[in-house]
Amino acid sequence: MDENTRLKEENQSLKNRVAWFENQMFGQKSEKRIVENPLQGNLLGVPVITEPEKPAIKKVAEYERGKAKKNRPDDCTTDTGLRFSDEVPVEVINITPPELIGSDADQYKIIDIKITRKLAKLPASYVVLEYHLPVIKKIDSGDVRTTRMPDQVLDSSIADVSLLVGLLIDKFLYHNPLHRQHQKLTHAGITVARSSLTNWVKRSIELLRPIVQAMLNHVLKSKVLAMDETPIKAGRKHQGKMKQAYFWPVYGEDHEVVFTFSESRGQQHIIDTLNHKFSGTLVTDGYAAYARYAEKTDGIIHAQCWVHSRRYLVNAEESSPQEVAVVLEIIGQLYQFEKRIVETKLSGDKKRQYRLENSKPLVDEVFSWLDEQCQRHDLTPKHPLTKAINYLQARETELRVFLADPDVPMDTNHLEREIRPIPLGKKNWMFCWTELGAEHVGLIQSLISTCKLHDINPHTYLTDVLQRVSCHPASKVEELTPRVWKEKFADEPMRSVIYKTVNDVVE
Incomplete structure (x- = not known):
């Protein structure tokens, strides 16, 4: 390796490190991937062609605010959606109407009570508990004792x-x-x-x-x-x-x-x-x-x-976006199968069999892809994708454990x-x-x-x-x-x- 090539690799390695630190400081913390085409059916097949969305027609002048009554849960106590448990103290405030105070108060009578609830908060809910402990004296003996706290x-x-x-x-x-x-x-x-x-x-x-x-x-x-x-x-x-x-x-x-x-x-x-x-x-x-x-x-x-392993691939995505996108999509499908397991409430042998039939082929595909990448001559030891490949291959046995044991999670x-x-x-x-x-x-x-x-x-x-x-x-x-x-x-x-x-x- 000549001096020029070595310096280029060192420069690229330093750029990757700076990019990683910038992402840690200012980048997105969520690991969710933004799927641009959710209708894509497979990784290497023909992409699904969709019609362009028609621009929405806005009618500003004719717009009217919705007046329909919102569907509230049965435990709501007000139309605004207030809900509270029995542990919340309620203080009743009686409001006297002015009609019942004036000179003609005898002309009115209360036929019903309308209840309206508001949520309030005290500046600080501290209370001093003052215990009054009686001091008693026994009449015949004269013994004096204080009530026990x-x-x-x-x-x-x-x-x-x-x-x-x-x-x-x-x-x-x-x-x-x-x-x-x-x-x-x-x-x-x-x-x-x-x-x-x-x-x-x-x-x-x-x-x-x-x-x-x-x-x-x-x-x-x-x-x-x-x-x-x-x-x-x-x-x-x-x-x-x-x-x-x-x-x-x-x-x-x-x-x-x-x-x-x-x-x-x-x-x-x-x-x-x-x-x-x-x-x-x-x-x-x-x-x-x-x-x-x-x-x-x-x-x-x-x-x-698997999530920790996936992060190494995400770190290599910027330097090898097309290659990494393939394996990240496969791992995403693995998690779709796990989601399906939760939704159908599979457990025991049924869960194990489902993983063997659906997840195992994808896991095999991941490690086959890693073996293929190892044959590339353009990957240097300091390349982020090389680090990701080495990380996953060194842990293949441990990453496959969840396939054989239904009680073991993927992450x-x-x-x-x-x-x-x-x-x-x-x-x-x-x-x-x-x-x-x-x-x-x-x-x-x-x-x-x-x-x-x-x-x-x-x-x-x-x-x-x-x-x-x-x-x-x-x-x-x-x-x-x-x-x-x-x-x-x-x-x-x-x-x-x-x-x-x-x-x-x-x-």
Whole structure:
């Protein structure tokens, strides 16, 4: 290779790197592909010829706004579509008509009540609960005793369970950091130290640790387990510099996700989490630590994610648009078959047979296409398409696992969706001051994410569990995990005092 050719390749490689960084900063984040001709029937066949669309005729002058009544769901309480559950307090406001106040009020009578509902919001929903505890004296002995306070979540604390849950939900579900919540308290006329908020959150999450551990034990019993890692800044490395740490979420077959924490991205955390506890199919991205763990561990079948593989092809699309478009279309058809499986609710042997009949020929076609591309002489080692080809060919066995096992998904998208709250949170609370704080983030996020997966209101769940954890048998702690809690306690959850007070007032 002469000097001129080498410089050209190096220049093109640097251009590709710059283009990749520009796309990461300013490009489209969605991985959906825009299909220009949705009627195209096959990849290499004759394209479908369609008639050009006729321009729409606009009638501006004759236009009239639609007056037809919109179809509303049965649970709508107003024509504007307001819907709310029984948990939302309702305050009744009685309006007296002026006709019933004047001198001729006796000329009118009320024959009906028209109800109109409006949605309102208070500046801050903070309430001080004032407990009046009678001090009683026994007449014959003269003994004096004070009525015992009802059990509280945190002993010797001024925080009610409703405030504790509100702090947790606002920070970890809605990503509202504690210093902003402290500002809301101040603006509402309440003076509390910011350190108190941090202490309440820490103590509350510690009470939930055994529940998350029980959930992790159940997740590791899954036959198919998805695992990934995502970075988090945790702990001070030195002044002005935070340490790089990682969450390692694991997703079980019963739709439970647990965010385990580690100070490194090394293989040791995979060993500590899974070793002697999990046996089955491990679905991951292409990070080499998973492959090395699976190779030296008995009872582990390693499956890899098609979406991560596809991204390498997308990165090569600009340099080889025609070639890459062919294989991306084939992968798109694979996902159409997966969509069909979900729509028809196939499972077990029927799902496996469907994949073998429909998906396997396409997978064979993908790897045949890769072998053909390897014969090209114009692909250099640094070419983006070469990197994509090498990535997929090195993982062919792992990418084919889903064809033989109907319980194995094609990708780890279901886990990636649950990771989103971590980067969303980092944009608000940015980092964790200590490693323990990051571990607490993983604990509470595990419960909130699992609640959402099981269609459980996280506020209702945490309010119940924080009050129940002190009296529930430790041997039955699994009953407090969201999956089991939904069956046992969701119908009659424990409420806070303020909830009962508000409902008594409404009634």
